[in-house]
Amino acid sequence: MFARFWLLSRVALAAATAGTLVVAPAWADDAVKIGLILPMTGGQASTGKQIDNAIKLYMKQHGDTVAGKKIEIILKDDGALPDKTKTAAQELIVNDKVSFIAGFGVTPAALAAAPLATQAKIPEVVMAAGTSIITEKSPYIVRTSFTLPQSSTIIGDWAVKNGIKKVASLTSDYAPGNDALASFKEHFTAGGGQIVEEVKVPLANPDFAPFLQRMKDAKPDAMFVFVPAGQGGNFMKQYAERGLDKAGIKVIGPGDVTDDDLLNDMGDAVLGTVTAHIYSAAHPSEMNKEFVAAYKKDFGNRPGFMAVNGYDGIHLIYEALKKTGGKTDGDGLIEAMKGMKWESPRGPISIDPETRDIVQNVYVRKVEKKDGELYNVEFETFEAVKDPGKAKK
Amino acid sequence: MNAPSDVRFHAGRHARWHAAEIVFWLAALSCAFVFPSRYLIMTDILRLALFALSLDLILGYAGIVSLGHAAFFGVGAYSAGLLALHGIINEPVIALIVAGLAAAVLGFCTSFLLIRGADLTRLMVTLGIALLLEALAERFSDITGGTDGLQGIEMQPILGLFAFDMFGKTGFFYALIVLFLLFLLARRIVHSPFGLSLRAIRNNPLRAAAIGVPVNRRLIAIYTVAAFYAGVAGALFTQTTALASLDVFAFERSADLMLVLVIGGTGYLYGGLIGAVLFRMLQEIFSTITPQYWQFWIGLVLIVVVLVGRARLHRWVLFVPNLLITRIAGGKAAVAVPESEGP
Numbered sequence: 001m002f003a004r005f006w007l008l009s010r011v012a013l014a015a016a017t018a019g020t021l022v023v024a025p026a027w028a029d030d031a032v033k034i035g036l037i038l039p040m041t042g043g044q045a046s047t048g049k050q051i052d053n054a055i056k057l058y059m060k061q062h063g064d065t066v067a068g069k070k071i072e073i074i075l076k077d078d079g080a081l082p083d084k085t086k087t088a089a090q091e092l093i094v095n096d097k098v099s100f101i102a103g104f105g106v107t108p109a110a111l112a113a114a115p116l117a118t119q120a121k122i123p124e125v126v127m128a129a130g131t132s133i134i135t136e137k138s139p140y141i142v143r144t145s146f147t148l149p150q151s152s153t154i155i156g157d158w159a160v161k162n163g164i165k166k167v168a169s170l171t172s173d174y175a176p177g178n179d180a181l182a183s184f185k186e187h188f189t190a191g192g193g194q195i196v197e198e199v200k201v202p203l204a205n206p207d208f209a210p211f212l213q214r215m216k217d218a219k220p221d222a223m224f225v226f227v228p229a230g231q232g233g234n235f236m237k238q239y240a241e242r243g244l245d246k247a248g249i250k251v252i253g254p255g256d257v258t259d260d261d262l263l264n265d266m267g268d269a270v271l272g273t274v275t276a277h278i279y280s281a282a283h284p285s286e287m288n289k290e291f292v293a294a295y296k297k298d299f300g301n302r303p304g305f306m307a308v309n310g311y312d313g314i315h316l317i318y319e320a321l322k323k324t325g326g327k328t329d330g331d332g333l334i335e336a337m338k339g340m341k342w343e344s345p346r347g348p349i350s351i352d353p354e355t356r357d358i359v360q361n362v363y364v365r366k367v368e369k370k371d372g373e374l375y376n377v378e379f380e381t382f383e384a385v386k387d388p389g390k391a392k393k
Numbered sequence: 394m395n396a397p398s399d400v401r402f403h404a405g406r407h408a409r410w411h412a413a414e415i416v417f418w419l420a421a422l423s424c425a426f427v428f429p430s431r432y433l434i435m436t437d438i439l440r441l442a443l444f445a446l447s448l449d450l451i452l453g454y455a456g457i458v459s460l461g462h463a464a465f466f467g468v469g470a471y472s473a474g475l476l477a478l479h480g481i482i483n484e485p486v487i488a489l490i491v492a493g494l495a496a497a498v499l500g501f502c503t504s505f506l507l508i509r510g511a512d513l514t515r516l517m518v519t520l521g522i523a524l525l526l527e528a529l530a531e532r533f534s535d536i537t538g539g540t541d542g543l544q545g546i547e548m549q550p551i552l553g554l555f556a557f558d559m560f561g562k563t564g565f566f567y568a569l570i571v572l573f574l575l576f577l578l579a580r581r582i583v584h585s586p587f588g589l590s591l592r593a594i595r596n597n598p599l600r601a602a603a604i605g606v607p608v609n610r611r612l613i614a615i616y617t618v619a620a621f622y623a624g625v626a627g628a629l630f631t632q633t634t635a636l637a638s639l640d641v642f643a644f645e646r647s648a649d650l651m652l653v654l655v656i657g658g659t660g661y662l663y664g665g666l667i668g669a670v671l672f673r674m675l676q677e678i679f680s681t682i683t684p685q686y687w688q689f690w691i692g693l694v695l696i697v698v699v700l701v702g703r704a705r706l707h708r709w710v711l712f713v714p715n716l717l718i719t720r721i722a723g724g725k726a727a728v729a730v731p732e733s734e735g736p
Contacts (some may be wrong), residue, residue, distance in 0.1 A: 053683075
C-alpha cells in the first residue's frame with residue numbers, strides 16, 4: 001500500500017512536469033499561424049492526407065512568406081471526431097494564438113468548431129466538409145470545398161435530359177448524403193423522373209452487397225450513388241461483383257464516388273459512369289496539368305478533389321493576407337476573402353460575398369480510359385454555380 | 394477481538410486518508426490555475442478518469458473483465474443529450490443523475506448475463522452489448538441523429554448559476570467536483586465490508602461462496618454501481634462538449650479504457666485517474682509530434698509499459714542468460730527466478 005502511494009506522488013509529479021513540457025514553445029512575433037485540423041487517422045484519413053499534401057505543395061511553390069510574414073502551419077489530428085476537433089480548435093486558438101483555423105474533414109467537425117470561430121473572431125476555412133448549412137453557422141466561416149447540392153442538382157437535370165426515367169438511389173446515411181439525395185430528387189422528379197428504390201447505407205463499415213441486390217431487382221435505368229470519397233473503390237468493386245454493370249444499370253451521382261484518388265484502381269466496371277463534380281484530374285487547363293504533375297512528383301499519386309480543396313484553401317488565406325498587408329484581425333480577413341476570384345486547378349472559382357460559400361463551375365464527366373488510365377473526362381460545363389441549398393432562400 | 398470488529402479495524406486502517414492522496418487532489422485542483430488555457434483537454438482527462446474509475450470498480454475490485462464499458466458511457470451520453478435537446482430536464486445536475494440512473498438500469502439488466510460466465514464469456518457478452526447498442530443508435534437515427542450525432546444541444550447553466558463557457562472553465566470545475574464526489578463514494582464503497590467481500594470474490598469466488606458471501610448478488614450490485622458511474626461519465630461528456638454521436642459507443646472507447654487501467658494499475662482507485670492523465674498526455678505529445686503516425690508510438694509505449702511493468706523487471710534481466718544456458722547446456726535454467734513475487 002505504501003509503495004503505491006509513494007508511486008502515486010511520483011506519478012503526480014511526473015505528470016506535472018510533462019504538462020509544462022507540452023505547453024507550446026514561443027514563436028517568432030512576425031509569424032502568422034494557421035491551425036490545420038484534419039482527420040489524419042481513422043476512416044477519413046485519406047481526406048486529411050490529401051489536404052495536408054496539397055498545402056505542403058502550395059507552400060513549396062509559393063514560399064512560406066506572405067506580406068512580410070512567415071506562415072506556420074500547425075497540424076492537429078482529430079480522427080474526424082467532433083469533440084476532438086473542438087478541443088484541438090480551442091488549444092490552437094488559446095495556446096498557439098493562430099490567426100486561422102482550417103481543414104475540417106467532416107460536417108460535424110466543421111460545426112463543432114463554428115462557435116469557437118465566432119467567439120474568437122478568427123476565420124474558419126472549411127476545406128472538405130460539404131453540407132450546405134455549414135457556412136450559416138458562423139459569420140467567420142469561409143468554404144473552399146463544395147456543397148453537395150451544387151453537384152447533385154446538376155446531375156439530376158442531366159439525367160432527365162438524357163432519357164433516364166427510373167432511378168434507384170443509394171446514399172450514405174448522414175448529412176451530406178441526405179443533402180445530395182434531397183437535391184437530386186427535387187430536380188430529377190421535377191423533370192418527370194421517378195425514384196423507384198431509395199436506400200440509405202450506414203456510413204461506418206458499409207457492406208453494399210445486400211443493397212445492391214435490391215437495386216438490381218428494381219431494374220432502374222440508372223442508380224444515383226453518393227458515398228464519401230474514400231468508399232468509392234469498395235462500392236465499385238461490389239457493384240461489379242454483383243453484375244450490375246452487366247445488367248446495364250449505370251452509376252450516376254456527385255463525383256465523390258469516382259474520386260481521382262481511387263479511380264484508377266476501380267477496374268473497367270466503372271467505365272461509362274457519369275458524374276457531376278467540381279474537379280477532375282483530367283481538367284484540360286495548363287494550370288491543372290502543372291498541378292497534377294507537381295503533386296504526382298512529390299507524393300507519388302494523382303490528386304483528388306480534396307487535394308484541390310486544400311490547395312485553394314491555402315491560396316485564399318495567402319491572398320487575404322496579401323490584401324490586408326499581413327494584418328490578422330478576423331473581420332478584416334473575412335472582408336478581404338469575400339468576393340475574391342481566382343483561377344484554380346479546377347477552373348475559375350470565387351467566394352460569394354453574401355454567403356461566404358464557394359461559387360464554381362460544375363462539370364459533367366464520364367469515366368473513360370486515357371493512355372491506359374481511368375479518368376473522369378469532362379464533357380459539359382455549368383458555369384459559376386452557387387450553392388443551390390442557399391440560393392433558394 | 395471478534396470477527397466483525399476485526400473487519401472494521403482493518404477496513405478502517407486502510408480507509409484512512411494518506412498524505413499522498415491529499416496532495417494528489419490538491420494537485421488536480423491546482424491544475425485549474427496552472428494551465429488556465431487548457432481547460433478542454435483537462436476536462437477530457439477528468440471524464441476519462443471517471444470512466445476508468447468505473448471500470449476499476451468492477452475489474453480491480455470484483456474481477457469482472459469488460460470490453461464493452463462504452464455501452465454505459467454511451468447510454469449516459471445520449472440520455473443527457475436527449476434530455477437537454479428536448480428540454481425535458483434542463484438542470485444539468487439533475488440530468489446528470491438521471492442519465493447515470495438510465496445507465497444503471499441497463500447495467501442491472503445486463504448483469505444477469507454476466508454472472509453466468511467466466512472471463513472470456515464476459516468479454517464477449519460486454520463487447521456484444523456495446524456493439525448492439527451502437528447498431529441500434531445507428532438504426533434509429535431519427536432519435537439519435539445517426540452518424541451526424543445530436544445537433545443543437547444547448548446546455549442551461551448549472552444550478553441556474555454557472556453557464557458553460559466557450560473555453561471550458563465551468564465544465565472543468567463541474568467535472569472535477571463530480572469526479573471528486575463520486576470518488577469519495579467509491580472510496581467509501583470499497584473500504585466497506587461490502588467492498589471487502591468483493592475482493593474475496595475476486596480472489597476466489599468459490600471460497601467466497603463457501604464462507605457465505607452471496608457472490609451473484611454482490612456482483613450484480615457492483616456492476617450496477619459501475620454502470621451508474623460510466624453513465625455519469627458519458628453525461629459529463631455530452632454536457633461539457635454539447636455533442637453526442639455514435640462514437641460514444643465505439644469499441645475503441647472501451648479498449649482505450651482498458652489501456653488506461655493497464656497503465657495506471659487496478660484495484661486501488663487511483664489507477665484509473667493516473668492512467669487517464671498519462672494516457673491522454675501521451676496521446677497529446679505524440680499527436681503533436683506526428684499527427685499522422687502517433688498511434689504507432691502510443692502502441693509501442695503501451696507494449697513496453699505492459700511488458701516491463703507487469704512481467705517484473707528482474708525476469709527480463711535474466712532472460713538472456715537463461716536462454717543461453719537452456720540452449721547451450723540443454724538443461725534447466727541455472728539462474729533461478731523467483732516466481733511468487735507480486736507487485
